Amino acid sequence: MRPSPSLCTRDKIKQMPDNVNPGAEKQVSAATQKLRMLRSLVCGLKYEKQARAQGATHIAGVDEVGRGSLFGPVVAAAVVLPDDCRIRGLRDSKQLEPAERERLAAIIERKALAIAIEEVDAATIDRINIYQATRLAMTTAVRRLQPGPDHLLVDALRLDVECTQTSIIYGDSLSVSIAAASVVAKVYRDRRMCELDREYPLYGLSSHKGYSTPAHLSALLRHGPTPLHRRTFRPVAEATLPWDHEEESCHSD
Template identity: 45%
Template sequence: MTKLSIRDIEARLSSITDEQDPFLRELSRDERKGVALLLEKWNKARLGAEKMKAKFSEMAVFEKKARQQGYKLIAGTDEAGRGPLAGPVAAAAVILPEDFFLPGLDDSKKLTAKKREEHEQIIKRSAISFSVCLIGPEEIDELNIYQASIKAMKAAIAGLSPLPDYVLADAVKLDMPFPSEAIIKGDAKSISIAAASILAKNERDRFMKKIAEQYPAYGFEKNMGYGTKEHMEAIAKFGITPHHRKSFAPVKQAEK
């Protein structure tokens, strides 16, 4: 064959997904080191894509099981922000269509901020319905963080339209007017819960970045309200803000 440039080969490889493609066999006979490196890169990417596809299929098992039982609208719900000293707890609920596919979908904590944002756009564009709820520090202090998290998840589910006929929740059993299932570490085991974890995490992060503009000393845009050294030093120097959780020990002690 007429030898293509390395750049042309790279461009053509970007559109090939079939490992039996004749072009790959032709390239295997090309003795140029650059071509060999491109083939190695292509194979690595293919194996990575297959791994992500297998992971996604594994994470869709709970949804598939629910559909086999006759349920159609399966929601996943998760929360973000139980541990921080400041800011709201966020919860999201998502109903994904049966044909939804997003390779690389995973627990929000395992993804970079950029990847979470990319996934969020795809989830919101593809979802049958999604809803997010924030519960602030006053209610957290009044209810306790566990109950506030449950309230946020229930509110997120109630905000779905249409409402689900089955709910998959991360770790907690929810008292709902429809069947629900609690999955330990569900954000890494269910595509619906993983999608909800991403929406909840992103919504909360945006909130913390917004209040950071009003309270720049606390570094909320970086620590998201967690008790980092910078955050604790700011509390010691400037006291607490209206966004701090007064029932949390480090904040309670700082008030004394």
């Protein structure tokens, strides 16, 4: 039986809701300004048209979700849409309500010429770091596309694949293809989090999807990390209880 948390840990739990970061107001203000800026961007076909003008015929949008989560996989999607495909309301998945994402994902699945989804698990993220895990998920998703793309539109990264590509800052707010990949990846990962919530019901995964919220951090302090938490992420490492290290040491012996 796992020992009861120490008094110090209990004190931390009680203090959690009151431990406000001194810079929290500035962070909220910055986040609000960024959201307003993203909403002002126009998600269109500019980059798709540029690629087609250069001879591309199968253009894949590529994006990821879950990069900042404390739990579970990072997920990437690659989507090839038909020429001049327009989907009303499509934009960066983070700006959409869950029901709207589900609606758009269904439309994308019907219209897309090809879709591939890849996830990289928490153990691999801890082993190779989240940046490399993100690149791995994206690259694998692209390589699984059938038919294969001859040009990539990628949100802010360049990938090790043998075709031309355009890396676009805020690409999920500017390119229809990247936005489609963003929605597909987000809907897939959110569903996975709801499934995993049934396996780990103490953590509220269906609500916060593994991200760092007060409720999630409190659950980490109370119960310690699960095998699917990212141990190299600071909030998880700080919440790891002493006996977790003792158990790992015993297993290694």
